[in-house]
Amino acid sequence: MSPESQPNAGARQPDDDRLPVAGRLDDDHFPAYTMGRAAELVGVTPAFLRALDGTGLITPTRSDGGHRRYSRHQLKLAARVCELVDQGTPADAACRIVDLEERLERVERDCEELRRQGGRAVRQHQ
Template sequence: MVQQRGASGHLPDPDQAVYGISVAAGLAGIGVQTLRLYERHGLLTPERSGGGTRRYSANDLARLQRITELVSAGVNLAGIGRILDLEDANADLHVDNDRLQADNVRLRGAEESPPEGI
């Protein structure tokens, strides 16, 4: 059986912050203090509830997985920060490139179509 995400499904959206710090740490396989350390170094910024409690999303958990992979590979926290920044910038560029390619296809299609009324 496939579990669905989102408002009509069973799982929260990937960017919806629903996990407390102890649950997020447990799911990531790290300690709570390690999670706080990563936050202090700016590697991850969880949302905060109205009372100031940290709340983590599935996207945050995926980022934590990437951080732990890099730590396991021997990369220091400053290097991890730089790698994550570059990966984020690269992902943004891919989104922009895809949009520009779609715009280009759309504009070329409009160029080849005869004007209306002819």
């Protein structure tokens, strides 16, 4: 997967450190989970999560001490890969499928936003 095709999964925004943690817990992209907790929630081993990190599908944020931190969004991706692997899909193919599903979802959201903007523009023109 090329870097430009990947969502900014795990990248911290410059202001992330200034916001109180409690205010970010509803954010699906906030890296709130340690590797152990993330593995427990998804039902996989830490080695499985480390392997996903190597694919580029999921890039966890690193704490100041270098420990991986995962967001809910990343856990959803890991769970989806796990589901596909459990169904017999090879891990590399499962990662590719999940990446393509993510891309499709983003494109559909972008199209919907463009439709809304187009509708507003037409109404304003009339």
